[in-house]
Amino acid sequence: xxxxxxxxxxxxxxxxxxxxxxxxxxxxxxxxxxxxxxxxxxxxxxxxxxxxxxxxxxxxxxxxxxxxxxxxxxxxxxxxxxxxxxxxxxxxxxxxxxxxxxxxxxxxxxxxxxxxxxxxxxxxxxxxxxxxxxxxxxxxxxxxxxxxxxxxxxxxxxxxxxxxxxxxxxxxxxxxxxxxxxxxxxxxxxxxxxxxxxxxxxxxxxxxxxxxxxxxxxxxxxxxxxxxxxxxxxxxxxxxxxxxxxxxxxxxxxxxxxxxxxxxxxxxxxxxxxxxxxxxxxxxxxxxxxxxxxxxxxxxxxxxxxxxxxxxxxxxxxxxxxxxxxxxxxxxxxxxxxxxxxxxxxxxxxxxxxxxxxxxxxxxxxxxxxxxxxxxxxxxxxxxxxxxxxxxxxxxxxxxxxxxxxxxxxxxxxxxxxxxxxxxxxxxxxxxxxxxxxxxxxxxxxxxxxxxxxxxxxxxxxxxxxxxxxxxxxxxxxxx
Numbered sequence: 001x002x003x004x005x006x007x008x009x010x011x012x013x014x015x016x017x018x019x020x021x022x023x024x025x026x027x028x029x030x031x032x033x034x035x036x037x038x039x040x041x042x043x044x045x046x047x048x049x050x051x052x053x054x055x056x057x058x059x060x061x062x063x064x065x066x067x068x069x070x071x072x073x074x075x076x077x078x079x080x081x082x083x084x085x086x087x088x089x090x091x092x093x094x095x096x097x098x099x100x101x102x103x104x105x106x107x108x109x110x111x112x113x114x115x116x117x118x119x120x121x122x123x124x125x126x127x128x129x130x131x132x133x134x135x136x137x138x139x140x141x142x143x144x145x146x147x148x149x150x151x152x153x154x155x156x157x158x159x160x161x162x163x164x165x166x167x168x169x170x171x172x173x174x175x176x177x178x179x180x181x182x183x184x185x186x187x188x189x190x191x192x193x194x195x196x197x198x199x200x201x202x203x204x205x206x207x208x209x210x211x212x213x214x215x216x217x218x219x220x221x222x223x224x225x226x227x228x229x230x231x232x233x234x235x236x237x238x239x240x241x242x243x244x245x246x247x248x249x250x251x252x253x254x255x256x257x258x259x260x261x262x263x264x265x266x267x268x269x270x271x272x273x274x275x276x277x278x279x280x281x282x283x284x285x286x287x288x289x290x291x292x293x294x295x296x297x298x299x300x301x302x303x304x305x306x307x308x309x310x311x312x313x314x315x316x317x318x319x320x321x322x323x324x325x326x327x328x329x330x331x332x333x334x335x336x337x338x339x340x341x342x343x344x345x346x347x348x349x350x351x352x353x354x355x356x357x358x359x360x361x362x363x364x365x366x367x368x369x370x371x372x373x374x375x376x377x378x379x380x381x382x383x384x385x386x387x388x389x390x391x392x393x394x395x396x397x398x399x400x401x402x403x404x405x406x407x408x409x410x411x412x413x414x415x416x417x418x419x420x421x422x423x424x425x426x427x428x429x430x431x432x433x434x435x436x437x438x439x440x441x442x443x444x445x446x447x448x449x450x451x452x453x454x455x456x457x458x459x460x461x462x463x464x465x466x467x468x469x470x471x472x473x474x475x476x477x478x479x480x
Contacts, residue, residue: 081162327404
């Protein structure tokens with residue numbers, strides 16, 4: 001109904017209302033309601049939006065610290081020692097596949113249990129996953145410490161800069177806490193399954209800040225180039241924070257999910273590992289594609305080239321990280337919507353993400369043009385990143401951003417069989433390409449081209465599968 005603006009008798013102008021006043025008030029009310037819904041809303045979109053806002057702030061801290069790390073570590077260590085640390089980190093990440101995808105499997109299953117309001121089932125999933133991972137990683141840790149004294153790390157890392165004994169100490173400490181982290185970081189997955197991914201980002205940001213503070217102290221009071229001590233600090237810090245978070249969470253808001261021997265039900269592993277096994281296979285292939293690149297670069301071109309590759313990677317990873325902040329809460333939201341058959345929400349969300357992707361493409365183009373200036377400001381004239389490597393890395397991250405909505409959608413629905421099959425083909429193509437391009441090029445560009453080739457399969461297949469599922473026309477392998 002239109003509001004009347006008639007003039008009261010005896011007061012010609014004083015109480016006269018203006019149409020614009022009404023419009024302004026309505027707009028202000030709408031804005032307040034939107035902010036209130038974002039802050040307090042319990043809808044799927046409100047929860048996801050809230051986590052995105054929190055995560056932007058927390059990930060911003062993490063990104064800033066990671067950028068500060070590079071010149072600090074280059075000054076404290078050397079280009080070769082820093083390259084050794086990057087390569088070693090990649091090797092250790094291989095062992096992550098021993099979690100056989102249980103963390104991701106628990107994430108989806110716990111989200112489903114939460115959607116159905118079944119707290120007992122949720123606690124069983126949590127207790128069983130913790131018990132299974134403790135058994136697996138205890139065995140892995142034991143085997144590693146038996147074998148490690150006999151591994152020639154100087155040959156593996158293609159270096160003579162550090163003694164074999166120092167590398168043995170470094171790998172022993174770093175690997176131990178790296179493995180422990182896979183168990184204690186399950187608390188972060190519980191928060192993610194409860195649509196609170198920003199808590200996991202908080203731990204990352206906090207551990208980065210504490211590590212940075214410790215490194216600054218290290219640089220001031222210890223001899224330059226102590227890689228063993230530096231690596232230990234960086235690895236231990238997140239483990240301690242995840243332990244503190246676990247103690248707090250399981251005695252407060254997640255008391256109903258607290259792991260207990262009484263709730264361990266290895267029969268549930270069939271459901272978790274069935275889904276987890278699919279994530280496990282994808283993890284292995286992801287490790288092969290991305291973690292081995294540093295090894296190939298180190299072997300083909302030396303540890304120094306690993307640093308050049310990593311600088312280009314870190315620079316163009318910035319928009320990818322920002323994009324992942326937006327995507328992270330959507331995985332569990334997709335699972336929740338898919339379980340509840342809310343395809344209207346799924347279609348709207350996927351449509352909005354397409355427009356967001358275009359914005360990131362524009363950012364990447366700008367980053368290409370200013371890359372030389374940024375690299376010089378960031379690391380000075382110590383290292384030169386060639387333009388052809390810059391362009392290839394920009395393409396790599398643009399493809400990753402394009403695929404992100406489809407990947408999170410498929411992961412959230414758990415329809416992974418097709419992804420596994422074409423990923424196997426992609427890994428085969430990767431090794432063939434490494435042999436061809438790795439020997440043809442004189443720098444890390446050849447390895448990066450080999451990494452890019454499997455992405456072509458994803459660009460074609462994942463959007464097609466997602467569209468078929470959203471249209472409820474998917475059949476056969478598209479729904480497995």
